[in-house]
Amino acid sequence: MSQKVLRLPRNEAGRDFVVGDIHFKTIDLHKGLLKLGFDKTIDRVIGVGDLIDRGPGVLDGLKLLGETWFFAVQGNHEQMLINAYRENPSARYVAHGAGWWSTIADESKEMVIGKLESLPTVIEIESPRGLVGVVHADVPAGMSWVEFTRDISIPAVEEIALWGRERIKKHHREGVKGVWRVCTGHTWIPEPVRLGNVLALDCTGGGEGPLAVYCVQADTIYVEGRPVSLDQSEAVTELLDELEQALGHLKATTNANKLIESQRLSHEADELARRVNTTWQTLRSEIGESQKLLNALHGLSLLTGERREAKLEELKFKHAGTQIEGLLSRLLD
Secondary structure, eight states: OOOSEEEEOOOSSSOEEEEOOOTTOHHHHHHHHHHTTOOTTTOEEEEOSOOSSSSSOHHHHHHHTTOTTEEEOOOHHHHHHHHHHHHOTTSOOOGGGOGGGGGSOHHHHHHHHHHHHTSOSEEEEEETTEEEEEESSOOOTTOOHHHHHHSTTSHHHHHHHHHOOHHHHTTOOOOOTTOSEEEEOSSOOSSOEEETTEEEOOSSTTSSSOOEEEETTTTEEEETTEEOOOOHHHHHHHHHHHHHHHHHHHHHHHHTTOHHHHHHHHHHHHHHHHHHHHHHHHHHHHHHHHHHHHHHHHHHHTOOHHHHHHHHHHHHHHTTTSHHHHHHHHHHO
């Protein structure tokens, strides 16, 4: 049986990558990691659950469970398979994309189930900026991270951890207190989303498309090696809060004549101020680009026939290789 909460110490040598629902899409996983320069000797990969089912890379996916650099929480797909096997080991289980299970030799099934059962429900990653939580689906609304990890063995809490969709479906933005970031999967979304300090990473649902990869140290989500633009307004607010706290600490240490400590805090405040400025400039640019796109879409809605098709192709060409191109295809094709 698994420990419910696994804590990973700070990675002093490399980086930590949290990956959305893999669903045996191991080729896409390795492609995404390769573009980010993943180094298995120092870097770590943490899956948000649902490693299994749907995808083609069954053996490679199961091999991940034995890699020293790979960690994962249990998802609802792992739970469903475990429950079905424990209820009747000889039953033919093919639900929810689990046709692969019948290809596993009977004598190997207990070993696979044992590995899946050993996965924790929650992973905590220590980082320089605070604790990063990883859970498959969600944290109950209004519950702090400390309360969540304390009560994770309560069936109602664990149910939401593995199956909850409320936060993403209703776009709740209040976040989770007592933790810096929370990474989740489970609920398919067209592109990664940030809701408060919660990052939703399942942008494929086991279907076509590249996986979302969040780098803890860079505090950035990547898709196909490219950073994904999230809600920069929230990033500015968060950085301003950090800057206010840093300036408060700097004032206190300066008043206490702690010269060395003051110099260190002054450097940190300068760095935060630089990041605030950079993020604000990015936000201004994104607002301008968003307004241009909205104007273009409004113009498109007034066109018909060949003129509409030509304008749509022009927009796709302009945004080729970006998530907007895919969004235009899904909405307007």
